[in-house]
Amino acid sequence: MAKRIDAKNLNIYYGKFLAVSEVTFTIAPRSVTAFIGPSGCGKSTVLRTINRMHEVISGATVEGDLLLDGENIYGAGIDPVDVRRTIGMVFQRPNPFPTMSIYDNVVAGLKLQSGRLRKSELDETVERSLRGANLWEEVKSRLAKPGAGLSGGQQQRLCIARAIAVEPQVLLMDEPCSALDPISTLAIEDLIQTLKEKYTIVIVTHNMQQAARVSERTAFFNLAGVGKPGQLVEIDDTQKIFTNPTDQRTEDYISGRFG
Amino acid sequence: MTTVESAGSSLASPPGAGIRKVKDRTATTLVYAAFAIALVPLIWLLWTVVSKGIYMLTRNGWFTGTERGITYRDAGGGAWHAVLGTLEQVALCTAISVPIALLVAIYLVEYGRGPLARMTTFMVDILTGIPSIVAALFIYAVFITTFGGERSGWLVSLALVMLMIPVIVRTTEExxxxxxxxxxxxxxxxxxPKWKTIVRIVLPTAMSGIVTGVVLGIARVAGETAPLLILVGYSPDKNANLFSGPQASLPGLIKDQFSNLGSTTILEGGKRVTVHYAADRMWGAALTLILLVMILNLAARVIARRSAVN
Structure with a gap:
């Protein structure tokens, strides 16, 4: 069920400001791809164009094609709401819905998308998703408690459970561990290894060790210069990026000689 | 081993510590004094209304009787007709205002961009500043002068809507x-989808604040008197019909008793005593109005707690 992503000549704008220019890449199904690069180079922006979350910000637009198994998600007649049902997202800061219990948080996507569902189906989804997010054992006895009462790491796994409950094809993660301690980070990284068997995963991270640990492919983004748009410098196997990158700028960045 | 020197003097009394302490004390005293001064009128007012009004509320028939046939020379009388009128008028006003105000606030926060949104904000600002008597005259001009309607309770509700909407819009927006x-x-x-996000995620998250806004709006309009005087008048008798004839209300009852103040002399235990029946009823109605708003407030808080963010 995982799908392949092809980006072709993406130009991403905030209003008239060109934030990222000419991004082209291919992401294979059932793989983990890491986006790395300095702050402000547009890696989160690129990530948000993959499920059309970019255009939620007023004035934000995208040019170019983004193909999901060959189908252009920016094509005419494509509803961004449908795109987001296929491509899930986990954010930097855990954001469970504060009015909902753990149970309701997990099924929020299902309930809000399609309305009435049988209780047994929901129960099944909750257990499967929480197990998938490696949280089931910790919360199974208190599913009716508020989701906001969990620890930060648990909340983030709850958000992952919520994202995979709607059975997306692709899972986007925007610095999912940056607000978490090392133990929770390890739990999420382990989880990513399990999730990639079913989903195509794209993860933005500032932590290069994390990129090296979890991903098979790594994309390095950089600013073309001060006041210029961000660009994709290179995308290659993680092994190669971290040991023998093609581009000098990549080597400078990962060896700390940046700027 | 090295000996650890006592940190001693430098931490205990650094330069400037004395002055800082004086400043701290002064500021603390000022804040508490301001707090006490702010409390004085509030407690004074509550004490006056409660001490003068409690007598009528504890009498038999206050919450069931009316003022029919009662003058300043007569004891007794009730406020049921007024409580009923106020509840009806405020309920109709709330039923009209809340949906409109919520939709306006949602538009302004979630959708509004550009000139239309700016104009809406501007209009809400203007509405906030409209005196109640002007709102009442406007309703009078439209519904009575132009359309030839009759003075009745629902016109009061309409005038109150103009006062309530901006209050709820403002708080809901925030x-x-x-x-x-x-x-x-x-x-x-x-x-x-966006609309479902607003209905199922955004509104429930903000619910307790929105309810507070609605209660503030109710408190704002429940004591309004100008629209009553102009649009419905006062009836000492019970009139449950919002759409016809004069109707009583608590502010109306207060005003009516105030206009007919007077003392009378009665014989009590063989002695002549001067009593002020109308004044007693006026204070009783004032206390009833305060209690009514307070009960609505508490009820709203209970509802809000049920749907509150845990």
Missing amino acids: MLKLVPNELREASYALGV
């Missing part, structure tokens, strides 16, 4: 702005 954008994004990312 509450919706407090809902973190991350929650909206989390919902969009699950493939939930």
Whole structure:
């Protein structure tokens, strides 16, 4: 069920400001791809164009094609709401819905998308998703408690459970561990290894060790210069990026000689 | 081993510590004094109304009787007709105002961009400043002068709507702005359409604040008197019909008793005593009005707690 992503000549704008220019890449199904690069180079922006979350910000637009198994998600007649049902997202800061219990948080996507569902189906989804997010054992006895009462790491796994409950094809993660301690980070990284068997995963991270640990492919983004748009410098196997990158700028960045 | 020197003098009394302490004390005293001064009129007012009004509330028939046939020379009388009128008028006003105000606030926060939104904000600002008597005259001009209607309770509700809407719009707007954008994004990312995100995620998250806004709006209009004088008048008798004839209300009852103040002399235990029946009823009605708003407030808080953010 995982799908392949092809980006072709993406130009991403905030209003008239060109934030990222000419991004082209291919992401294979059932793989983990890491986006790395300095702050402000547009890696989160690129990530948000993959499920059309970019255009939620007023004035934000995208040019170019983004193909999901060959189908252009920016094509005419494509509803961004449908795109987001296929491509899930986990954010930097855990954001469970504060009015909902753990149970309701997990099924929020299902309930809000399609309305009435049988209780047994929901129960099944909750257990499967929480197990998938490696949280089931910790919360199974208190599913009716508020989701906001969990620890930060648990909340983030709850958000992952919520994202995979709607059975997306692709899972986007925007610095999912940056607000978490090392133990929770390890739990999420382990989880990513399990999730990639079913989903195509794209993860933005500032932590290069994390990129090296979890991903098979790594994309390095950089600013073309001060006041210029961000660009994709290179995308290659993680092994190669971290040991023998093609581009000098990549080597400078990962060896700390940046700027 | 090295000996650890006592940190001693330098931490205990650094330069400037004395002055800082004086400043701290002064500021603390000022803040408490301001707090006490602010409390004085509030407690004074409550004490006056409670001490003068409690007598009528504890009498038999206050919450069941009316003022029919009662003058300043007569003891007794009730406020049921007025409580009923106020409840009806405020209920109709709330039923009209809340949906409109919520939709306006949602538009302004979630959708509004450009000139239309700016104009709406501007209009709400103007509405906030409209005196109640002007709102009442406007309703009179439209519904009585132009359309030839009759003075009745529902016109009061309409005038109150103009006062209530801006209060609810303002508070709801602030509450919706407090809902973190991350929650909206989390919902969009699950493939939930925008309208459903607003109805199922944003509104419940802001619910307790919105309810507070509605209660503030009710408190704002429940004591309004100008629209009553102009649009419905006062009836000492019970009139449950919002759409016909004069109707009593608590502010109306207060005003009526105030206009007919007077003392009378009665014989009590063989002695002549001067009593002020109308004044007693006036204070009783004032206390009843305060209690009514307080009960609505508490009820709203209970409702809000049920749907509150845990």
